[in-house]
Amino acid sequence: MDIKEIVGKCDHTQLAVTATWEDIKTLIDDGVRYGTASVCIPPCYVAEAKRYAGGKIAICTVIGFPNGYNTEAVKVFETAEAVRDGADEIDMVINIGDLKAKRLEKIAHEIRAIKAACDGRILKVIIETCLLTEEEKIEMCQIVTACGADFIKTSTGFSKAGATREDVALFKQHVGKGVKIKAAGGISSVKDAEDFVALGADRLGTSRIVKIVKEEHLL
Secondary structure, three states: OOHHHHHOOEEEEOOOOOOOHHHHHHHHHHHHHHOOOEEEEOHHHHHHHHHHHOOOOEEEEEEOOOOOOOOHHHHHHHHHHHHHHOOOEEEEEOOHHHHHOOOHHHHHHHHHHHHHHHOOOEEEEEOOHHHOOHHHHHHHHHHHHHHOOOEEEOOOOOOOOOOOHHHHHHHHHHOOOOOEEEEEOOOOOHHHHHHHHHHOOOEEEEOHHHHHHHHHOOO
């Protein structure tokens, strides 16, 4: 697979709690230079990033991150503020405790509310696969589809593990028409990226791929 095509599927990511504005500017510069799908950054930097990027790259941010147990009202407020600040894409974390407790309609209500607050922006739903059973993963494929979200996303990258090939294959089998897949967390090589795309991932949440491209002068 062509490396440019792989990079074009990457949400170039910097979500470390220590990330500074200088780090975010570097992320944006590299995202623009190498043609990533977006840059994924903390909400506090969205407005500044939008101005700095000047429309050259999509700005993605995270909601209810990384644990997902904020109230629905807080997540909706976060989303609306991110949209006002200029976010083009929203990656939200579900309430995993609600999923474990089979409060599925509550999860669906929250996703729909956040989708409405996105005001037409892309919504990706993070389900943190490393904490879930196969049954729960399939249930979330069905809920994400029913709620009209644009993507189902494997992981925050802040829990026990990230994306696996098995989970991406499972998503591909169970999501409905029109729902795309984002693999995130632990994508540390070009081979990883190629495998996830071949299995059906439309986006890759990673900081490592652009770093490899830079270090090895692949573009």
